Amino acid sequence: RDCVLCMTCLKDCPHRSVELNLRSPGIELWTTHQPRPHEVALLLLLLGGVFLHRLPELQEWLGLNFHLTEFWPHAGVSVGVLAIAALIPIAGHGLLRLLSPGKHRPFLELAYGYLPLVLGGTLAHYLRLGLTEAGQVLPVTWATLGYSGASLPAYSSEPAVIAFLQASTLAFSILLTWGLTLKIGRQSFLSLWPQHLTTFGLGMGLWQVI
Numbered sequence: 001r002d003c004v005l006c007m008t009c010l011k012d013c014p015h016r017s018v019e020l021n022l023r024s025p026g027i028e029l030w031t032t033h034q035p036r037p038h039e040v041a042l043l044l045l046l047l048g049g050v051f052l053h054r055l056p057e058l059q060e061w062l063g064l065n066f067h068l069t070e071f072w073p074h075a076g077v078s079v080g081v082l083a084i085a086a087l088i089p090i091a092g093h094g095l096l097r098l099l100s101p102g103k104h105r106p107f108l109e110l111a112y113g114y115l116p117l118v119l120g121g122t123l124a125h126y127l128r129l130g131l132t133e134a135g136q137v138l139p140v141t142w143a144t145l146g147y148s149g150a151s152l153p154a155y156s157s158e159p160a161v162i163a164f165l166q167a168s169t170l171a172f173s174i175l176l177t178w179g180l181t182l183k184i185g186r187q188s189f190l191s192l193w194p195q196h197l198t199t200f201g202l203g204m205g206l207w208q209v210i
Contacts, residue, residue: 026180029115029180029183029184030180030183030184030186033112035106035108035109035111035112036108037108039112040107040108040111040112043111043112043114043115043118044085044086044089044111045082045086046118046122047085047086047089047114047117047118047121047202048081048083048085048086049082049122050118050121050122050125050206050210051081051085051205051209052078052082054125054209054210055068055074055077055081056068057208057209057210058081058209061208085202088198088202089107089111089114089195089198089202090107091198092195092197092198093107093110093111093194093195096192096194096195099194100191103187104185104187104191104192105185105186109184110181110184110185110192110195112180112184113177113180113181113184113195113199114177114202115177115180116173116176116177116180117173117174117176117177117199117202117203117206119173120169120170120172120174120176120203121170121173121202121203121206121210123169123173124165124166124169124170124173124206124210125210127162127165127166127169128162128166131156131161131162131165132156135154135155135156135157136156138152138153138154139152139154166207166210167207170203170206170210171203173203174199174200174203177199177203178196178199181195181196181199
């Protein structure tokens with residue numbers, strides 16, 4: 001997990017037998033991984049960060065006025081969104097433990113199951129930028145240098161195509177999250193249904209604001 005290909009292990013091995021092998025992505029999460037509180041905190045922070053990127057859309061979806069043009073209301077709403085996004089998985093795990101106490105792995109372990117959802121939500125958020133503004137790199141760069149970039153190629157995908165790719169990304173990340181949760185929890189799908197339901201709810205929330 002922490003390898004940076006410095007090859008110090010190869011130098012320290014007296015037999016020079018260190019190998020670099022292919023493996024299933026994230027396999028250490030359900031085999032040798034030791035959960036760390038700061039990693040889980042970062043995971044939940046990144047989850048809230050996806051919602052934070054879409055505050056105007058979240059405001060419109062909820063039908064509220066967050067007064068985002070003012071500093072303190074904006075700061076308060078931002079902290080609230082980050083806190084709520086972190087509390088939802090915690091509440092889902094609390095329901096899991098309430099329904100069947102003592103039969104499930106700790107929250108620090110099961111929380112890693114949300115990794116695909118966080119990755120998929122972040123990717124879905126940046127898909128719009130990547131498929132619209134990224135296609136304007138050449139003319140914008142040329143114009144920045146003082147030249148006319150009108151003749152340079154520019155690309156932009158249709159909104160319907162972007163929406164389809166975002167929805168597909170989120171749907172795939174939900175399925176991956178369910179699968180990773182099953183691997184980490186080592187239990188049946190139905191026994192972990194509160195966390196699966198939480199995953200689905202968060203995924204649908206991301207779809208609504210993205």
